[in-house]
Amino acid sequence: MTRSIPEVSIAVIGAGGVGSVFLQQLAWVAKNKTSHSLRLVYVAIIDKALYHVDYASIDIESAVPTLEEKGGPLPTIPQTIEYLTGAPGKVIVVDNTSSQAVAEAYPSFLSKGFSVVTPNKKAFSGSWKLWEAIFAGEGTAGSMVYHECSVGAALPIISTLKELIATGDEITRIEGVFSGTMSYLFNNFAPTQGTGGKWSDEVKKAMQLGYTEPDPRDDLNGLDVARKITILARLAGLPIKSATAFSVQSLIPKELESVKSGEEFLQRLPEFDSQMNQHKEAAEKSGKVVRFIGSVDVTTKQLKVGLEAFDKSHPIASLKGSDNIISFYTKRYGDLPLIVQGAGAGGPVTAMGVLGDLLKVLTRIA
Amino acid sequence: MTRSIPEVSIAVIGAGGVGSVFLQQLAWVAKNKTSHSLRLVYVAIIDKALYHVDYASIDIESAVPTLEEKGGPLPTIPQTIEYLTGAPGKVIVVDNTSSQAVAEAYPSFLSKGFSVVTPNKKAFSGSWKLWEAIFAGEGTAGSMVYHECSVGAALPIISTLKELIATGDEITRIEGVFSGTMSYLFNNFAPTQGTGGKWSDEVKKAMQLGYTEPDPRDDLNGLDVARKITILARLAGLPIKSATAFSVQSLIPKELESVKSGEEFLQRLPEFDSQMNQHKEAAEKSGKVVRFIGSVDVTTKQLKVGLEAFDKSHPIASLKGSDNIISFYTKRYGDLPLIVQGAGAGGPVTAMGVLGDLLKVLTRIA
Numbered sequence: 204m205t206r207s208i209p210e211v212s213i214a215v216i217g218a219g220g221v222g223s224v225f226l227q228q229l230a231w232v233a234k235n236k237t238s239h240s241l242r243l244v245y246v247a248i249i250d251k252a253l254y255h256v257d258y259a260s261i262d263i264e265s266a267v268p269t270l271e272e273k274g275g276p277l278p279t280i281p282q283t284i285e286y287l288t289g290a291p292g293k294v295i296v297v298d299n300t301s302s303q304a305v306a307e308a309y310p311s312f313l314s315k316g317f318s319v320v321t322p323n324k325k326a327f328s329g330s331w332k333l334w335e336a337i338f339a340g341e342g343t344a345g346s347m348v349y350h351e352c353s354v355g356a357a358l359p360i361i362s363t364l365k366e367l368i369a370t371g372d373e374i375t376r377i378e379g380v381f382s383g384t385m386s387y388l389f390n391n392f393a394p395t396q397g398t399g400g401k402w403s404d405e406v407k408k409a410m411q412l413g414y415t416e417p418d419p420r421d422d423l424n425g426l427d428v429a430r431k432i433t434i435l436a437r438l439a440g441l442p443i444k445s446a447t448a449f450s451v452q453s454l455i456p457k458e459l460e461s462v463k464s465g466e467e468f469l470q471r472l473p474e475f476d477s478q479m480n481q482h483k484e485a486a487e488k489s490g491k492v493v494r495f496i497g498s499v500d501v502t503t504k505q506l507k508v509g510l511e512a513f514d515k516s517h518p519i520a521s522l523k524g525s526d527n528i529i530s531f532y533t534k535r536y537g538d539l540p541l542i543v544q545g546a547g548a549g550g551p552v553t554a555m556g557v558l559g560d561l562l563k564v565l566t567r568i569a
Numbered sequence: 570m571t572r573s574i575p576e577v578s579i580a581v582i583g584a585g586g587v588g589s590v591f592l593q594q595l596a597w598v599a600k601n602k603t604s605h606s607l608r609l610v611y612v613a614i615i616d617k618a619l620y621h622v623d624y625a626s627i628d629i630e631s632a633v634p635t636l637e638e639k640g641g642p643l644p645t646i647p648q649t650i651e652y653l654t655g656a657p658g659k660v661i662v663v664d665n666t667s668s669q670a671v672a673e674a675y676p677s678f679l680s681k682g683f684s685v686v687t688p689n690k691k692a693f694s695g696s697w698k699l700w701e702a703i704f705a706g707e708g709t710a711g712s713m714v715y716h717e718c719s720v721g722a723a724l725p726i727i728s729t730l731k732e733l734i735a736t737g738d739e740i741t742r743i744e745g746v747f748s749g750t751m752s753y754l755f756n757n758f759a760p761t762q763g764t765g766g767k768w769s770d771e772v773k774k775a776m777q778l779g780y781t782e783p784d785p786r787d788d789l790n791g792l793d794v795a796r797k798i799t800i801l802a803r804l805a806g807l808p809i810k811s812a813t814a815f816s817v818q819s820l821i822p823k824e825l826e827s828v829k830s831g832e833e834f835l836q837r838l839p840e841f842d843s844q845m846n847q848h849k850e851a852a853e854k855s856g857k858v859v860r861f862i863g864s865v866d867v868t869t870k871q872l873k874v875g876l877e878a879f880d881k882s883h884p885i886a887s888l889k890g891s892d893n894i895i896s897f898y899t900k901r902y903g904d905l906p907l908i909v910q911g912a913g914a915g916g917p918v919t920a921m922g923v924l925g926d927l928l929k930v931l932t933r934i935a
Contacts, residue, residue: 232737236735345935357732362725362728363725366723366925367921369925369928370594370928371594371601371921395882518887521884523905526905536918539911541909541910542910543907543909544884544907545906545907546907552901555733555738555901559735559736562732562736566933567935569935
């Protein structure tokens with residue numbers, strides 16, 4: 204008797220920069236990996252969904268154009284849950300959005316036995332209540348949650364942290380550059396060699412290269428970094444109430460906080476270059492460079508997001524491009540931390556991290 | 570009806586520097602994690618074994634002293650397999666030795682449905698025939714092989730490489746410092762700042778600090794690095810025949826290859842300091858530092874172990890202590906590689922990596 208191939212139903216929510224690349228990568232896996240039979244039963248964007256009442260398999264490779272052409276109205280979350288409850292085999296919901304509403308639905312998904320795989324930071328850095336509900340729901344009928352890409356895209360950060368904890372190591376401190384935008388800005392504004400550009404010019408360049416949000420203030424306010432260290436701190440055992448429950452240094456000059464548009468902000472930013480220069484020069488006086496980092500001191504339970512000066516030979520100082528770097532200081536690793544470094548944003552690597560999580564769920568479905 | 574806790578039988582071979590720490594860490598997990606019931610049914614050192622015909626559970630925390638006091642003669646591999654075949658639940662064999670004989674037994678273990686978890690490099694860098702037999706045996710009755718610690722101890726290297734491949738990324742090049750001993754020697758002999766010590770002095774210091782094998786030639790011959798890149802190259806799809814199937818630069822002067830003892834070697838090593846200085850000075854002339862690296866060029870199928878010069882700002886140049894660093898260059902990561910860095914040797918971190926692998930096997934045993 205040969206063992207039958209387990210069937211798994213997959214629902215993909217979101218088909219933008221990450222979601223569309225994810226579907227292409229998933230198509231490759233479905234063709235080249237035979238350990239499971241993958242059935243795409245649902246795919247949705249913000250105002251449309253594609254699915255069949257008989258759970259007929261949607262061709263993965265052409266899912267996005269088919270959805271755009273033939274998609275129907277978006278069902279509500281309860282309707283989606285009801286539909287997925289009848290899907291063949293175990294169900295995996297892949298949330299490739301950054302939607303708060305979808306994040307709020309994870310506890311319901313999980314309590315129905317659906318596994319959740321996602322890069323969506325909102326679910327894990329929002330309210331403590333949502334965090335608790337998600338991990339209370341996990342495990343129901345074998346449901347699992349994987350969210351590697353909620354910090355540093357596919358870089359092995361969350362899996363590493365979880366393993367350190369699960370094997371009984373003691374995390375003392377987590378520190379790093381968690382934002383590709385901030386990495387690019389400071390690597391160019393205050394390089395370890397040479398003088399670097401004007402702050403306002405670097406912000407403009409970053410925007411032109413597509414490294415910032417449409418309004419660059421959404422990067423400069425530090426909230427993205429605050430969300431990521433909230434997730435790591437919670438995994439390390441600190442019950443952080445929310446991503447705004449600790450002090451976060453914003454790089455938006457007070458005077459520009461309420462200007463109406465990103466354009467106006469960029470236009471007026473040069474007036475404040477001297478403020479940023481002060482930080483740069485203060486660091487230079489002690490032979491250092493300034494960087495925008497996030498840190499979690501697990502021992503003192505302190506979280507920090509903001510500027511800090513580093514020796515030029517420090518791995519955080521010598522970072523390149525828009526790379527992320529994360530250092531785990533632990534009892535077993537001693538003085539020198541375990542470091543993970545590389546691209547922490549972008550469609551292909553984020554999609555790959557989500558797909559990696561999905562493969563981890565599959566290995567646990569016999 | 571409550572779901573019963575799955576029972577797993579564990580056999581631990583080797584209780585030295587890694588094995589004894591592993592057992593302490595396992596005792597902590599068995600106490601603090603309740604998802605599985607872990608039963609230690611066998612523990613062995615080179616000439617003794619402890620086990621009970623009725624599979625009575627051995628107390629994990631006191632296993633080593635009990636084994637030393639009450640252990641009986643070591644059964645043969647076939648006898649061990651016969652014994653383990655009757656053990657309750659799934660069986661996991663943890664090989665904490667560096668024994669070739671135990672490595673040769675993996676195919677038999679796996680074909681009986683026993684999973685194998687190990688830091689033993691020999692199994693994966695030995696003959697291509699053994700490699701094929703191991704992965705042909707994997708999967709029988711759900712058996713699994715995990716060997717994260719065969720490269721860089723607990724650093725997430727093998728898991729990362731496997732995920733890059735499984736998700737369809739294209740590895741172009743893997744490069745790094747794979748030996749803690751070599752890392753220490755070159756970080757001190759040719760530091761990025763300052764002049765560094767004499768080569769022979771640094772070798773002596775490394776030996777006094779316990780960073781080398783009893784005979785330091787066993788580190789300086791490059792074979793340890795060759796074994797590790799053989800494993801990575803094979804995982805990346807290159808059918809490397811053995812760890813001696815490509816050119817490896819040895820740092821043992823020809824004249825000292827055949828001297829009888831490590832002591833005599835160390836005594837005569839200063840005569841050859843000028844040879845190492847030549848490498849150092851050649852690198853310095855172009856503003857670089859010399860390092861001992863291993864690399865796998867997946868595209869051209871070339872493996873290299875030996876000296877190479879790096880810009881002082883390169884992550885390989887600015888490594889500290891006896892840390893390892895491994896860079897993965899891939900299509901999706903683009904110009905800047907995914908980098909993992911940290912301690913790649915030592916009892917606590919190696920044991921932790923083995924335990925992490927064991928936990929991965931457990932998540933797949935329902």
